[in-house]
Amino acid sequence: MKSLTRYIIARLLLTIPMVFILLSIVFVVLRIMPGDPVSSMLGGHAPEKVIEQKKVELGLNRPMAIQYLNYLWQVCRLDLGESMVFKQRVTKAIAEKLPATIELSIFGIIITLFLGVFLGAYAADKRRMARDYIIRLYGIVVYCIPVYWMGLMLQLIFGIWLDFLPIAGRTGPRVFASTFEKTGFYILDTILVKDFSALGDVLVHLTLPAFTLGLVLSGIFLRLTRANMLDVLKADYIVAAEARGIKHRRIVYKHALKNAFIPILTMMGLQVALLMAGAVLTETTFSWPGMGRLLLERIYLRDYPTIQGVIIVIALVVATASLIVDIIYAIVDPRVRY
Amino acid sequence: MLYSPAKAMAKALSRFAGMGKKYGVEWWILVIGALIILAIVYMALFPGVIAPFNPHNQNAGPQLLHPGGEHIMGTDNLQRDVWSRIVYGSQTILRVAILAAIISSVFGITLGLVSGFSGGFFDRIVSLIMDSLYSFPGLILAIAFAAMLGPGVINITLAVAVIYIPTYFRLVRGQTLAIKEELYVEAARSIGASGFTILWRYIFPNVIATTVVVFTLNVADAIMIEAALTYLGLGLPPSIVDWGMDLAMGKKFLPSGQWWLITFPGAMISILALGFTMLGEGLAEILNPRLLER
Numbered sequence: 001m002k003s004l005t006r007y008i009i010a011r012l013l014l015t016i017p018m019v020f021i022l023l024s025i026v027f028v029v030l031r032i033m034p035g036d037p038v039s040s041m042l043g044g045h046a047p048e049k050v051i052e053q054k055k056v057e058l059g060l061n062r063p064m065a066i067q068y069l070n071y072l073w074q075v076c077r078l079d080l081g082e083s084m085v086f087k088q089r090v091t092k093a094i095a096e097k098l099p100a101t102i103e104l105s106i107f108g109i110i111i112t113l114f115l116g117v118f119l120g121a122y123a124a125d126k127r128r129m130a131r132d133y134i135i136r137l138y139g140i141v142v143y144c145i146p147v148y149w150m151g152l153m154l155q156l157i158f159g160i161w162l163d164f165l166p167i168a169g170r171t172g173p174r175v176f177a178s179t180f181e182k183t184g185f186y187i188l189d190t191i192l193v194k195d196f197s198a199l200g201d202v203l204v205h206l207t208l209p210a211f212t213l214g215l216v217l218s219g220i221f222l223r224l225t226r227a228n229m230l231d232v233l234k235a236d237y238i239v240a241a242e243a244r245g246i247k248h249r250r251i252v253y254k255h256a257l258k259n260a261f262i263p264i265l266t267m268m269g270l271q272v273a274l275l276m277a278g279a280v281l282t283e284t285t286f287s288w289p290g291m292g293r294l295l296l297e298r299i300y301l302r303d304y305p306t307i308q309g310v311i312i313v314i315a316l317v318v319a320t321a322s323l324i325v326d327i328i329y330a331i332v333d334p335r336v337r338y
Numbered sequence: 339m340l341y342s343p344a345k346a347m348a349k350a351l352s353r354f355a356g357m358g359k360k361y362g363v364e365w366w367i368l369v370i371g372a373l374i375i376l377a378i379v380y381m382a383l384f385p386g387v388i389a390p391f392n393p394h395n396q397n398a399g400p401q402l403l404h405p406g407g408e409h410i411m412g413t414d415n416l417q418r419d420v421w422s423r424i425v426y427g428s429q430t431i432l433r434v435a436i437l438a439a440i441i442s443s444v445f446g447i448t449l450g451l452v453s454g455f456s457g458g459f460f461d462r463i464v465s466l467i468m469d470s471l472y473s474f475p476g477l478i479l480a481i482a483f484a485a486m487l488g489p490g491v492i493n494i495t496l497a498v499a500v501i502y503i504p505t506y507f508r509l510v511r512g513q514t515l516a517i518k519e520e521l522y523v524e525a526a527r528s529i530g531a532s533g534f535t536i537l538w539r540y541i542f543p544n545v546i547a548t549t550v551v552v553f554t555l556n557v558a559d560a561i562m563i564e565a566a567l568t569y570l571g572l573g574l575p576p577s578i579v580d581w582g583m584d585l586a587m588g589k590k591f592l593p594s595g596q597w598w599l600i601t602f603p604g605a606m607i608s609i610l611a612l613g614f615t616m617l618g619e620g621l622a623e624i625l626n627p628r629l630l631e632r
Contacts, residue, residue: 021471029482029483029486030486144608148569149608156600167593276478296485329622331604
């Protein structure tokens, strides 16, 4: 376990340059492009003097290098600064929105794993049969459906035509906002206060967005699982199990899938970026108040500190998630040594 | 023997079917993908022949007309013909996606070659930057760039292109590192070939083949990103006809049940992306069966 700790520390240290590089790119590009927070805040007709004064107030009149160094020093103290447009700490704005995105992502990935892994394993078992080709076709087609369009179509079918699932927001109008003050993860919150009708409401609102995200990503996992299963099914221990007369279904879904699952786990770490991107698009389609909507809103306002903060936090979430996957990997498969 | 078009056609057809026998399903996947792309490229090249109306014509028919009759895909809230807008919209998405893929492949391949070949400090720095970009969600980066660059066809192309440079870079750099150790490169060096000659005449031709598949899949991905950006309202001025923008506009009419405004543009995005994905998958199987496990 000691080597694992060392590995975790090394990985955490490696995320620092990554965040730093992304931050620098965004910082520079934001400032050399036209538009700035002052003009978007005051509108185009504010007198020159007022604009200048506001710029001095926000520190935008100083040389870019100084601004950059100041900001870096601020980030090193784990402070993301204050929004330039609203009177609000950036950390607070993000803390309000991040749980929504994470909740959506977690449920999305659960659906993806279930669909992708089982369909993939089934297709591998029925290799080169009609069912295999149908499942693979599903995998390719579903991969090519843009997540926002999938969301719109599900909204249309289940929200409008069949009219039994809500198409926007995280809760209905009858749930009190005070229920959700503890963690921001609505499911956890409703369980903590034991409000089960609210929990039901939250779950119903989560269904369509989570399925949208889950369906679209399932194609990739289906393919990975199928490829890994094909390798595993050729292995000697599968032949041996077959020879011992163990039921075929048990061999495929227990012996083989367990071993095929390990490489899938590592791939999961790499798909976190894709998951976050999908979550952002799903959020806009379902009016889900998460990081994606925050980013889009603030980009229009040229709110530099918030945009930079969101980018940093997303980079950290991606890095942390892939680190967690690696740790699970080490625990699940005792052969792995770092 | 006299040249006979019928015979030549028959020969081509039999060769075509023979390929199908040789490569199996993958060949047909490739063919279907290519046909989809050809159909949409035809649409983009000769929109005037196919589209019954001008895409900007705000008097093509009644408002929000159901699909059927003269308007096979209905009309939108501004009385424009949806099918005509789809036909003209194919120009925008194809132009942006293919141009973006070309830009990122040129930059990515060049950087990958130079970085892998020269090694040392330069290689380390470039690799670090590329890995950082690669691990970050591409779409979010594209959103940031598109918003900062402002609307315009060139701007959205650049925003999409930026996020794929690392993909090419990683692929090409890895291959360059391997090929650089080959005996024939060693031989070229020993007879005094310059670094540029080795890179251009010996390494580049061996690297380029593998990027073909990546390029095709990249276009498929770029299609979905382009449409995502315009769907979010970033990237293009409203005077341009675009599937993503039509989708965003149709979204407003979803609660009132005008399904044709979102169904058709979205389906076209999927079909176009599917065409390039199928072409890429087929090519990958046929060019290098070990690249994707069957």
